[in-house]
Every structure is written in structure tokens, then in C-alpha cells.
Amino acid sequence: MGTVSSISSAHSGSQSPAELLEAIHSLISEDMAAVDHHIQSELKSDVVLIEQIGHYIVGAGGKRLRPVTLILGAHTLSYQGTAHVDLAAVIEFIHTATLLHDDVVDESELRRGRETANDLWGNAASVLVGDFLYSRAFQMMVAVGNPKVMDIMAQTTNAIAQGEVMQLINSHDPETSEAAYLETITRKTARLFESAARLGAVLADASPASERVLGDFGLNLGIAFQMVDDALDYSANAEQMGKNAGDDLAEGKITLPVIFALTRAEPEERQMIRSAIESGSRDALPKIREIIESTGALAYTCARAEEHAAVARQSLEALPASNYRTALGQLADFSVSRTF
Numbered sequence: 001m002g003t004v005s006s007i008s009s010a011h012s013g014s015q016s017p018a019e020l021l022e023a024i025h026s027l028i029s030e031d032m033a034a035v036d037h038h039i040q041s042e043l044k045s046d047v048v049l050i051e052q053i054g055h056y057i058v059g060a061g062g063k064r065l066r067p068v069t070l071i072l073g074a075h076t077l078s079y080q081g082t083a084h085v086d087l088a089a090v091i092e093f094i095h096t097a098t099l100l101h102d103d104v105v106d107e108s109e110l111r112r113g114r115e116t117a118n119d120l121w122g123n124a125a126s127v128l129v130g131d132f133l134y135s136r137a138f139q140m141m142v143a144v145g146n147p148k149v150m151d152i153m154a155q156t157t158n159a160i161a162q163g164e165v166m167q168l169i170n171s172h173d174p175e176t177s178e179a180a181y182l183e184t185i186t187r188k189t190a191r192l193f194e195s196a197a198r199l200g201a202v203l204a205d206a207s208p209a210s211e212r213v214l215g216d217f218g219l220n221l222g223i224a225f226q227m228v229d230d231a232l233d234y235s236a237n238a239e240q241m242g243k244n245a246g247d248d249l250a251e252g253k254i255t256l257p258v259i260f261a262l263t264r265a266e267p268e269e270r271q272m273i274r275s276a277i278e279s280g281s282r283d284a285l286p287k288i289r290e291i292i293e294s295t296g297a298l299a300y301t302c303a304r305a306e307e308h309a310a311v312a313r314q315s316l317e318a319l320p321a322s323n324y325r326t327a328l329g330q331l332a333d334f335s336v337s338r339t340f
Contacts, residue, residue, distance in 0.1 A: 073200025163188030
């Protein structure tokens with residue numbers, strides 16, 4: 001639908017989401033190749049199932065946005081070492097662990113266009129391999145030997161877990177507020193982006209002010225990214241998203257498009273949405289998508305995402321100008337220009 005695709009940032013000019021990503025990755029291609037190599041080496045285990053599931057989900061692709069954020073942040077502040085590669089892999093391991101756990105909790109069958117690990121190997125194996133990835137990530141952090149890194153990531157993983165529980169509490173509850181939604185996605189999604197950006201500053205031994213700037217950038221980037229993701233669930237098909245359209249509805253997730261639509265819809269339309277959220281049924285999905293579109297809920301969600309992306313871009317102005325800072329801005333552009 002046109003609403004989401006029309007929010008492409010003015011800052012990105014005529015560049016498509018794919019072109020934005022290509023421009024970003026071309027700047028750090030060697031770093032990202034090193035990150036991928038490090039990820040593969042750290043997946044090694046003499047327990048065959050761990051390697052099978054680990055390689056399956058890590059090899060599924062994904063845009064590696066969180067590692068990219070860390071690497072660009074470190075280079076923006078002129079970091080010259082190699083620990084950014086190690087910590088970028090740590091960030092991706094933690095993100096991957098959350099995906100494994102999420103898919104079990106949500107009973108998902110499709111991610112990134114492929115069957116989920118829990119659908120192939122079962123819930124128990126997915127949860128346990130997720131635990132392996134978490135613990136391996138902390139082994140890798142210990143090897144870097146920076147106590148501040150450990151402190152940041154201990155707080156971050158705890159916040160992610162709290163966000164997961166908050167989402168569970170709010171599931172199937174149509175009374176969930178926009179404030180509760182924002183707090184949930186901040187903890188569940190945005191905090192890992194924030195920490196990835198902050199770690200770049202920590203490695204560069206930057207000032208507290210620079211660390212705050214990058215942290216603010218990452219936090220707002222993560223919020224914008226998640227808001228657009230939530231809009232796409234009601235505006236794109238499974239092929240575009242790599243998952244089943246309407247998954248959020250079926251899982252009873254209360255996201256911003258639904259919250260806004262409930263404030264604008266007609267009484268009978270509100271009841272239809274409430275019933276679907278409470279029951280977790282997709283039966284009324286086509287009609288609910290129409291309601292969400294007609295109430296302006298997608299436009300509102302995307303406008304809120306753009307506000308956060310704009311704050312992210314603005315925060316970068318306090319950092320030295322460079323190609324890496326420009327690429328961070330392109331990352332913010334990408335977060336709100338996606339149509340896939």
C-alpha cells in the first residue's frame with residue numbers, strides 16, 4: 001500500500017532502500033566480511049545440533065543493521081583497533097538469540113522467507129540454542145576485556161528480557177496504550193541499537209557527550225525501525241516481509257497501527273479489531289487492513305517513525321563530519337524508507 005512506501009525520507013533523495021543499504025555496506029565491506037567470519041568461527045561447537053541451528057538462523061541473511069550501527073559509530077569517532085569486529089559479532093549473536101526465543105513465544109512458522117528453527121527442530125532445541133548464543137556472546141565480551149562493555153550489555157540484555165515480558169503481558173489486550181507500546185519496543189528492540197552505537201564510542205574512548213550522542217542516535221533509529229516494521233505487517237505481503245502478513249494480529253500483538261485505528265474507527269469496526277486481537281484470529285485480516293488504512297493509522301505510524309528518524313539524524317550533527325557519519329544518516333533514512 002502506498003502509505004508506507006510514501007514516507008521515504010527526503011534526506012535519502014531518490015535512493016531506494018536497497019541503494020541506501022548498498023551505499024552503507026560499500027563503505028564497511030571489509031569490516032562486515034570480518035564480522036561474518038568471526039560469527040562463523042564462534043558458532044563452532046562439538047554439539048552438532050548447536051552448529052546446525054546456529055548456522056541455519058545466522059545464515060538466513062538479515063541486514064545486520066545492529067552490527068553495522070556499531071561499526072559505523074566506531075569509525076565515526078576514529079577508532080583504529082579490531083575489537084569493533086568482535087563486538088559487532090556479539091551484538092548479532094544477542095539479536096539472533098532473541099529471534100530464536102521470539103519465534104518460540106510467538107509460535108512463528110516463517111522468518112526471513114524461511115521456516116523458523118522452532119518449526120524445523122522444535123521449541124526446546126530453539127530455546128536451548130538461543131541460550132547457547134547468549135552465553136557465547138558473553139564469553140566473547142569477556143575476551144574483549146572492557147568492563148564498561150560488559151556493564152552496557154548486561155543492562156541491555158536485561159532490558160530486552162523485560163521488553164519481551166511486557167509484550168507478553170500486553171498481548172491480546174486491546175486497551176494497551178501508545179505509551180505502553182513505546183516502552184515495550186524501546187526495551188525489546190531499540191535498546192540493542194542504542195547499545196550497539198554506544199559501544200562504538202566506548203571502543204573509541206570517546207567523551208561521555210559523544211557516547212550519549214551515539215546512544216541517542218541508536219535508540220531513535222531502533223524505535224523508527226520497529227514502528228515501520230509494525231506498519232509493514234498491515235501493508236505488505238509475506239514475500240515482501242519474509243513472514244506471514246498479519247502475524248502480529250494472530251499473535252495478539254498490540255502495535256501502533258492497531259492502537260491508533262482503535263481511536264478513529266467506527267464502533268462496529270473497533271469491535272471487529274478488538275475481537276480479532278482478543279482471539280488471535282486472522283479471519284478478519286483483509287477487513288482490518290482496510291480499517292487501518294482508512295483511519296490513517298499507517299500514515300500516523302510512519303509519521304511517528306519519521307519523527308524518531310529525524311531526531312536520530314539531528315543528533316549526528318554533534319559528531320565530526322565524515323563518510324561514516326553520512327552513512328549513519330543513511331541508516332536512519334533506510335529505517336523509514338523500507339517497502340520490503
